[in-house]
Amino acid sequence: MSEAVERESMEYDVVIVGAGPSGLSTAIRLKQLEQETGKEIAVCVIEKGAEIGAHILSGAVLEPRALNELIPDWKDKGAPLDTPAKEDHFLYLTETGSFKLPTPPQMNNHGNYIISLGNLCRWLGEQAEAMGVEIYPGFAAAEILYHEDGSVKGVATGDMGRLKDGSEGPMFQVGMELHAKQTVFSEGCRGHLGKMLMEKFDLRKDAQPQTYGLGMKELWEIDPSKSEPGKIVHTTGWPMDSKTYGGSFLYHLEGNLVSIGYVIGLDYENPNLFPYMEFQRFKHHPDIKKVLEGGKRIAYGARALNEGGYQSIPKLTFPGGCMVGCEAGFLNVPKIKGTHTAMKSGMVAAEALFEALTAANESGAEAPREITAYEDNMKKSWVWDELYGVRNIRPSFKWGFWAALAYSGIDTYLFRGKAPWTLKHHGKDNESLKPAASCPKIDYPKPDGVISFDRLTNVSFSGTNHEEDQPCHLTLKDASVPVDVNLALYDEPAQRYCPAGVYEIVREEDGSNPRLQINAQNCVHCKTCDIKDPTQNINWVVPQGGEGPTYPNM
Numbered sequence: 145m146s147e148a149v150e151r152e153s154m155e156y157d158v159v160i161v162g163a164g165p166s167g168l169s170t171a172i173r174l175k176q177l178e179q180e181t182g183k184e185i186a187v188c189v190i191e192k193g194a195e196i197g198a199h200i201l202s203g204a205v206l207e208p209r210a211l212n213e214l215i216p217d218w219k220d221k222g223a224p225l226d227t228p229a230k231e232d233h234f235l236y237l238t239e240t241g242s243f244k245l246p247t248p249p250q251m252n253n254h255g256n257y258i259i260s261l262g263n264l265c266r267w268l269g270e271q272a273e274a275m276g277v278e279i280y281p282g283f284a285a286a287e288i289l290y291h292e293d294g295s296v297k298g299v300a301t302g303d304m305g306r307l308k309d310g311s312e313g314p315m316f317q318v319g320m321e322l323h324a325k326q327t328v329f330s331e332g333c334r335g336h337l338g339k340m341l342m343e344k345f346d347l348r349k350d351a352q353p354q355t356y357g358l359g360m361k362e363l364w365e366i367d368p369s370k371s372e373p374g375k376i377v378h379t380t381g382w383p384m385d386s387k388t389y390g391g392s393f394l395y396h397l398e399g400n401l402v403s404i405g406y407v408i409g410l411d412y413e414n415p416n417l418f419p420y421m422e423f424q425r426f427k428h429h430p431d432i433k434k435v436l437e438g439g440k441r442i443a444y445g446a447r448a449l450n451e452g453g454y455q456s457i458p459k460l461t462f463p464g465g466c467m468v469g470c471e472a473g474f475l476n477v478p479k480i481k482g483t484h485t486a487m488k489s490g491m492v493a494a495e496a497l498f499e500a501l502t503a504a505n506e507s508g509a510e511a512p513r514e515i516t517a518y519e520d521n522m523k524k525s526w527v528w529d530e531l532y533g534v535r536n537i538r539p540s541f542k543w544g545f546w547a548a549l550a551y552s553g554i555d556t557y558l559f560r561g562k563a564p565w566t567l568k569h570h571g572k573d574n575e576s577l578k579p580a581a582s583c584p585k586i587d588y589p590k591p592d593g594v595i596s597f598d599r600l601t602n603v604s605f606s607g608t609n610h611e612e613d614q615p616c617h618l619t620l621k622d623a624s625v626p627v628d629v630n631l632a633l634y635d636e637p638a639q640r641y642c643p644a645g646v647y648e649i650v651r652e653e654d655g656s657n658p659r660l661q662i663n664a665q666n667c668v669h670c671k672t673c674d675i676k677d678p679t680q681n682i683n684w685v686v687p688q689g690g691e692g693p694t695y696p697n698m
Contacts, residue, residue, distance in 0.1 A: 150318075151300060151318055151319060151320060151321045152320055152321065153298075153320070153321035153322070153323055154188070154320065154321070154322055154323070155186075155323050155324075156186045156187060156188045156278075156322065156323070156324045156325075157185045157186045157187065157324065157325050157326070157501050158170075158171075158174060158185065158186070158187045158188070158324055158325070158326050158327075158328060158497060158501070159187075159188050159189075159190070159298055159299060159322045159323075159324035159326075159327045159328070160187065160188065160189040160190070160327075160328045160330060161190060161285045161299055161327065161328065161329050161330060161331055161335075161337065162189075162190075162191060162192075162285075162329070162330040162331040162332060162335070162469075162471070163189050163190075163191035163193075163196045163265060163269055163279060163281065164200060164265060164330055164332050164469060164470070164486070165261070165264070165265060165268065165469060165483045165486045165487045165490070166330040166468040166469025166470070166471070166486040166487060166489055166490040167189055167191075167328065167330030167468065167469065167490065168189065168196075168265060168268040168269060168271075168272050168490070169210070169214055169268070169468075169486070169487040169488075169490035169491050169494070170328050170330065170468055170490035170491070170493050170494045170497075171187050171189050171272045171277040171279075171490075171494075172214060172215070172268065172271055172272050172275060172277070172494075173214065173490065173491045173494035173495065173498075174187050174277075174494045174497065174498055175187060175272070175275035175276055175277055176214075176275070177494065177495065177498040178275075178276075178498075179275070181502070183498075183502040183505070183506075185498060185501065185502065187276075187277045187278070188277070188278045188279075188280070188322060188324075189272065189277060189278070189279045189280070190279075190280045190283045190284075190285055190299070190301065190322065191279065191280065191281045191282070191283070192282075192283070192284035192285070192686055192689055192690070192691075192692070193281055193282070193690070193692065193693075193694075194281060194282050194690040194691075194694055195266070195281050195282075195694075196265050196266050196268075196269035196279065196281055197261075197262035197263060197265045197266040197269075197695065198262070198281070198607075198692070198693065198694045198695060199332075199669055199692055199693060199695065200261050200262040200265050200695060200698065201261070201262070201359070201361060201445040201446070201447040201693075201695055201698050202261035202359075202447075202482075202483065202698075203261075203359075203361070203393050203395060203403060203405060203480065204258070204259050204260070204261040204395075204403075204483065205229060205253055205256050205257070205258055205259070205376060205395060205480070205481060206225065206256060206257045206258075206259045206261075206264070206481070206483050206484065207255075207256050207479075207481055207483075207484040208225065208255070208256065208257060208484070209484050209488075209526075210483075210484040210485070210486075210487035210488040210491065211223070211225075211484070211487065213488070213491065214487060214491055215271065221271065222267070223264065223267055224259060224260065224263045224264055224267055225257040225259055225264075226257075226259075226397075226398050227257060227258040227259070227373050227374055227396075227397045227398050228256075228257055228258075228374055229253035229254065229255070229256040229257060229258060229374055229376055230372075230373075230374030230375060230376075231374065231375050231376065232247045232251060232252060232253050232376050232378075233247070233375070233376065233377045233378070234246070234247045234248070234251060234377075234378050234379075234380075235377065235378070235379045235380075235381075235431065236379070236380055236381040237379050237380070237381040237382040237383075237429055237431065238381065238382055239382050239383075239429075240430065241430070241431075242379070242381075242429075242431050245380075248478065248552070248556065249556060250476070250478040250479045250534060250537075250556070251378060251478070251479065251480065253376055258373075258374065258376065258395045258396070258397050258403070259397075260397075260403075260697045260698060261483060261698070262695050262696070262697065262698045263697060264483075281690070282689045282690035283301040283320070283689045283690075284301060284302045284686035284687070284688065284689040284690075285299040285300070285301060285302075285322075285331075285337055285686070286299075286300060286301060286302030286303075286319060286685070286686050287299060287300040287302075287319075288327075288337055288340060288341065289321060289323070290464075291464070293463070293513075294463065295462075295463030295464035295513045295514075296327050296341075296462065296463065296464025296465045297323055297324075297327075297464060298321060298322045298323040298324045298327055299321075299322055299327060299337070300319045300320065300321045300322070301319040301320045301322070301689060302319050302686055302687075302688060302689060303316065303317065303318055303319045304316070304317040304319075304688050304689065305317055305688075306614055306615055306688075307613055307614065307615075308613050308614060308615060308616070309615075310615050313613070324465075325501055325504075325511040326464065326465055326466070326497050326501065326511070326515065327464060327465035328465060328466055328467075328468055328490075328493060328497070329341065329465060329466070329467045329468070329471050330467070330468045330469045330471055330486075330490065331471050332447075332469065332470045332471060333356070333447065333448050333449050333450050333470040333471075333473075333475075333671060334354075334356070334448055334671040334674055334675055334684075335471045336674070336683075336684055336685055336686060338467060338471045339674075341462060341465075341467070342458055344462075345459070345462040345463075347458035347459040347460075347462065347467075348458045348459075349459070350459070351452075351455065351456050351457055351458050351459075352452060352455040352456050352568060352569050353452070353456065353569065353571060353572045354450055354452040354456040354458075354473055355409070355410070355411060355450075355451045355452045355456065355538075355569050355570070355572075355573055356409075356410045356448050356449065356450060356451055356452075356573055356672075356675050356676075357389070357407045357408060357409050357410060357448070357449050357451050358407065358408050358410055358419050358446065358447075358448055358449075358641070358643065358670065358672050359405055359406070359407045359446065359447055359448070359449050360405055360406050360407075360419065360420060360423045360444075360445075360446040360643050361403060361404065361405035361444070361445055361446070361698065362403075362404050362405070362441045362443065362444050362602070362605075363401060363402075363403055363404075363441070363442050363443040363444075363697060363698060364401065364402045364403075364404060364436055364439045364440065364441050364442065365399075365400055365401060365402075365439055365440055365442050366400055366401070366402050366435060366436065366438070366439035367400070367437075367438040367439055368400045370434075370435055370438075370439075371396060371400045371401075371402075372396045373396050373397060373398050374396060375395075375396040376393075376394075376395055376396075377392075377393070377394040377395075378391060378392065378393055378394075378480070379391055379392045379394075379426075379429075379431075379432075380545070381545075382426075382429065383422050383425050383426050383429075384408070384422070384545075386544050386545040386546060387413070387544055387545075388408065388409065388412045388413075388414075388417070389408070389409030389411065389412075389451075389538075389541045390406065390407060390408040390409060390422070391406070391407060392404070392405065392406045392407070392426055392432075393405050393407075393480065394432065394435065400439075401697075402435060402436075402439070404427070404432070404436070405423075406419075406422065406423035406426055407449070408422060409451060409541070409573075410448070410573040410576075410641075410672065410675055410676050411542075411570050411571075411573050411576045412576065412577075413576050413577060413578050413583070414577075414578065414583040414584065414586070415577045415578070415579075415580045415583060415634040415635055415637040415640075416580060416583055416584065416585050416586050416635065416640070417586060417640065417641075418586065418588055418640040418641075419640070419641060419643065420446075420599055420640075420643045421588040421640075422588075424588075424591050424596035424597065425588060425589060425596070427595050427596055428589070428595055428596060433595055436595055437595070441597065441602075441605065442605065443605050443606070443607075443695065443696060443697065443698055444597075444602040444603065444605040444606050445606050445668055445693055445695050445698050446643035446644065446668050446670040446672075447668075447669075447670045447671075448670050448671045448672050448675055449470070449475055449482070450470055450473035450474075450475045450482070451475065451477050451538050452473055452538075452569060453473070453475070453476070453477055453531050453534065453535055453538060454528075454531040454532050454534075454535035454566075455535060455539070455566060455567075455568070455569060456473050456569070457472060457473055457474070457531070458472060458473070459519065460472055460518060460519040460522060461514050461515060461516050461518055461519050462514060463513040463514045464513055464514070466493055466497075466515065466518050466519075468486065468489040468490045468493050469482075469486035469487075469489055469490060470482055470486055472489065474486055474489055474527060474531065476530060476531060476534060477534070477537065477538045478534045478537045478538070478552070479530075479534070485527045485530065485531070488525060488526070488527050489522060489527060492518060492521050492522050492525055492527075493518045495521065496515050496517040496518035496521055497515055497518070499517070500512050500515045500517065532561065533560070533561030533562070534561060535561075535566055535567070536551075536552075536555050536561075536563060536565075536566065536567045537551075537552045537555060537556075538569075539567035539568060539569050539570070540552060540555070540567060542569070542570045573675055573676055574675065574676055574677060574678050574679075574680055575678070577634055577637060577678050579633050579634065580633065580634050580635040580637075599643065599644060599645040600645050600666070603644050603645060603666050603668065606644075606668050606693045606694075606695065607693055607694030607695065607696065608644070608665075608666060608667070608668055608692060608693045608694070609665070609691060609692075609694070610664060610665040610667065610687055610688075610691045610692065611687075611688060611691065612665055614687065614688055616662060616664045617664055617667070617684065617685050617686060617687035618646065618662050618664050618667065618673065618682060618684060619682070619683045619684075619685055620660075620681055620682060620683075621680075621681050621683060622681055625679050625681040626638070626649075626659075626660035626681070627649075627658055627659060627660065629678070629679055629681075630677070630678060630679065630681075631649060631658060631660075633678075634678060636649050636660065637676065637678070638660070638673055638676075638677065638682070641672050641673070641676045642670075642672060642673055643668065643670060643672065644666045644667055644668045644670070645663065645666050646662060646663050646664060646666045646667050646673070647660060647661070647662060647663075647673070648660075648661050648663070649661070664687070667687075667692065668692065668693045669684075669692045669693065671684055
C-alpha cells in the first residue's frame with residue numbers, strides 16, 4: 145500500500161470487523177447497554193460483502209439460546225425463524241443402502257429452527273442499525289493499524305480501483321482508516337487479519353493448532369410432494385472411507401426448499417481426494433437422489449469451518465482488541481452448530497468492552513489497552529462448559545470412524561463429557577497429505593447436469609463476481625512452489641481441494657511447461673487454500689470490498 149497517499153480517518157469507541165452473527169451480536173449488545181445506562185458508545189461495523197449476509201454460508205440449524213438472551217422478543221420483531229425442527233434422522237450410508245443410527249444427544253434438535261443464516265444476519269443488521277450502529281457493507285478491512293506501543297489502533301479498508309500491477313486505475317479511491325479504542329475481529333473462520341493477530345501476539349501459544357473442515361452446500365427447490373418442513377437428516381459413511389472425516393446434512397425448509405451439504409475434514413491424507421466431487425457423488429445415493437429428483441438447484445456455496453473446538457481456542461484478547469465467533473473458533477462440532485456460541489461470545493465481549501470503556505470515559509482516564517475481562521467471562525459462560533463437554537469427540541476420529549464412534553459413545557454416556565483427559569488433535573491440516581504416488585487414485589463419475597454439476601456451473605449459482613483487472617487476492621509467497629513441490633509431490637492438490645475451480649495446472653500442447661493458473665474471479669472466499677496448501681505458500685488476502693459471492697437465502 146502506498147504510504148504517500150493520505151487516508152481519511154474516522155474515530156469510534158468500538159470498530160467491529162465483519163457483520164456475521166458474532167459481530168452483529170457485539171454491536172447490538174453494546175447499544176442495548178447504552179440504552180440501559182444512558183452512557184453513549186460509538187459503534188461501527190464494516191463488512192466485506194456487498195450487503196450483510198452476502199458472504200454468510202451455513203447449514204443451518206439454529207439453537208436459539210443466545211438469540212433468546214439477546215433479543216427475547218425476536219418473534220414479535222419478525223426474525224426469520226420460520227421452520228421449527230420436527231424430526232432428526234442419523235443415517236450410516238453404504239454405497240447402495242443405509243441403516244439408521246441412534247441420534248447422538250448433541251444432535252437432538254428439539255426446540256431448534258432450520259434457517260438461512262444469511263437472512264438471520266440481514267435481520268440482525270436491521271436491528272443493529274435501528275439502535276444506531278453504523279454499518280458499512282462493501283468495505284473490506286485490509287490492514288491492521290497499530291499505535292507506536294504496538295497495540296491495535298484500528299483497521300484500514302482496502303483501496304478501490306487498483307490495477308492488476310498495483311498501480312492506481314482511473315477509478316482509484318484510497319482506503320479509509322477506522323480508529324477505535326477497541327477493535328473487535330469477527331471475520332469468521334480463518335479470518336485473514338485474525339491470522340496476522342495470532343502471529344503478532346502469539347495468541348496460539350497455549351492452544352492446540354486449529355483444525356478445519358470444508359463445507360459445501362446447495363439450496364434446492366424440490367417437488368412439493370417431497371417437502372417435509374422441519375425434517376433433519378444427517379449422514380455419515382459412504383462416500384468417505386473409514387479414515388476420512390466427513391458427513392452430510394439435508395434440511396427441509398418452508399417453501400419446498402431443501403438445504404443439502406457435505407462437510408469433509410481438511411485433515412484428509414490422500415491428495416487425490418476431490419471434496420467437491422465427493423459431494424456431487426453423494427447426491428446420487430438412492431436415499432438422497434429420491435429427494436432431489438424433479439427439483440432444481442437454485443444456489444451453491446462453500447466455506448471452511450473450525451473443527452478444533454475447546455483445545456484450539458486461542459487467547460481471545462490483545463492490546464487494542466479481541467476476537468469473537470468463528471474468528472476464535474467456537475463451533476461445537478458434534479452439535480454441528482456454531483451460531484449460538486458465536487453470538488454469545490459477541491455478547492460477552494460487548495459487556496466487558498462497555499464496562500471498561502465507559503468507566504474510562506467517566507473518570508477521564510485512558511481506556512485500558514487490553515480488556516482481559518472478556519476472556520475471563522467467556523470461561524464462566526455456558527459456551528465454555530458446552531465446548532469442554534464435547535472436546536474429545538472430534539479428535540477421536542484420528543483413530544478411524546468405528547473406533548471414534550465407540551469412543552464417543554463412552555465419552556458421552558459414561559463420562560458425560562467429563563473424562564479426566566483431553567485428547568490431542570492430529571496436528572495441522574496442511575501437514576496431513578501423503579505423496580500422491582503412494583495413494584490410490586479415485587475415479588469420480590462425470591456430473592449428469594441434473595442431480596450433480598461441474599464446479600464452474602455451480603459457481604455461477606453463487607453470485608460470485610470479482611473485477612478481473614485488480615491485484616490478485618490469492619497471493620503466493622514463492623511462485624515456484626506450486627510446480628516444484630506441490631505438483632511434484634502431491635499432483636498439486638489445489639486443483640481438487642478448491643470447491644470453486646480457482647486453481648488449475650495448465651501446460652503447453654505437448655504437455656510440457658506446467659504452471660499454476662489462478663482464476664481468482666471464481667473465488668467464493670471459503671479459505672480452504674489458505675488452510676490446506678501443504679507448504680502454506682498461498683496467502684488469502686481481501687479483494688476489493690463488495691466482491692466475492694452474493695449468497696441469497698444461504
